[in-house]
C-alpha cells in the first residue's frame with residue numbers, strides 16, 4: 049500500500065516551523081491551549097494501558113455531549129479524527145469496492161480510500177452553487193458495490209454546512225442501499241447555529257467521526273472518536289484500532305475527560321471569540337474587490353477565491369504573501385483545487401494577527417496585479 053505525503057501535512061505550519069509564520073491564517077482550529085490553562089494535576093495517574101475502547105468515563109462524556117440516546121458503548125476513542133477516518137476506510141473498503149466522497153475535502157477523506165485502491169466517485173462542491181451538497185447527485189452515483197458515502201459537515205475547507213434535509217436524504221440513501229454513511233463532524237461544535245444531530249443517532253448505518261482538536265483547541269492530545277450504533281461494525285473498528293496501537297494514551301484520555309467536563313464554560317467564551325473574528329473577516333471581504341466568497345455557516349474557516357477578472361498573478365501573490373509579509377493561508381492545492389482559491393483560518397490567530405494577515409492578503413494581491 050502506498051501512502052503519498054499530503055500537501056496539507058507537508059506544508060503545515062508545524063512542519064514549516066511556527067516561528068517562520070508571522071501571520072498564521074492556515075489553521076482550522078481555535079487557538080491552542082496550554083496544559084496549565086486546564087488546571088489539571090496528573091501526578092497520581094498510573095501510566096498503564098487503558099480500556100481498548102477508550103476510558104469508560106471519557107466515552108460516557110462523549111456520548112452525553114452527542115445526545116440523541118448514544119451511550120458509552122457506541123463510542124470508540126481514536127488518536128484524533130484522522131485515525132478514526134483511517135480506521136473506517138480501512139475496515140470498510142477493499143479494491144473491489146466503490147465509494148462516494150465530497151470534493152474538496154479534508155485530504156484524509158480522499159487519500160486513504162485512494163491508497164486502498166477502491167473505486168472512487170467524487171461529488172464536486174461548486175463555488176457558484178454555494179458549495180451546497182447535491183444529494184440527487186450522490187443517488188445517481190450509487191452502485192451495488194458502493195460501500196461508503198463520505199461527507200463532511202461543517203465542511204472543511206468551505207465552512208458550509210449540510211442542511212437537515214441533506215442529512216436526512218443521505219441517511220435514507222444508505223438505508224436503502226448497501227452503503228454506510230460516514231459523516232466527518234470534526235467541526236460540529238463550531239456550528240454557528242444549532243448543530244445538526246450527530247449522524248450516528250439517526251441510523252445504525254451512519255458513522256460519525258469527531259475530535260477535540262478543532263473546537264477545544266487541544267490537537268496536541270490526539271483524541272477523536274467514532275460513534276456508531278452497529279455493534280458488529282464497532283467491533284471490527286476496535287480490531288483495527290488494536291492492531292494499530294492496542295489502546296489510546298492514558299495521559300491524553302485524562303486530559304480529554306477534563307476538557308469535556310469543562311465544555312460548557314469553554315464554549316461560552318470560545319463562541320464569542322469566534323463570532324468576533326468571523327465579523328472581522330466578513331467586513332474585510334466586503335471591502336476587498338479582488339475576492340469573492342461563499343459565506344460560511346460553521347467551522348473557523350472560509351474558502352474565498354481571487355476573482356477571475358482581478359488580474360492577479362497567483363504565483364506572485366503567494367510569493368509576496370509568504371516572503372514579503374510572513375503571512376500564510378491554506379492554498380487551494382491542499383484541497384485539490386486551483387490556487388486562486390485559498391482557505392483562511394480565522395479562529396486561531398489573535399485579533400492582531402488576524403488583522404495583520406488580512407491586510408497582508410490585500411497587499412500581496414495588489415502587488416501581484418498583472
Ligand SMILES: Cc1ncc(COP(=O)(O)O)c(C=O)c1O
Nearest residue numbers: 128129130154204234259261272
Ligand atoms: C474535516 C477534518 N476531519 C478530520 C481532521 C483530523 O483532525 P484530528 O486528527 O486532529 O482530530 C481534520 C483536521 O484538519 C479535519 O479538518
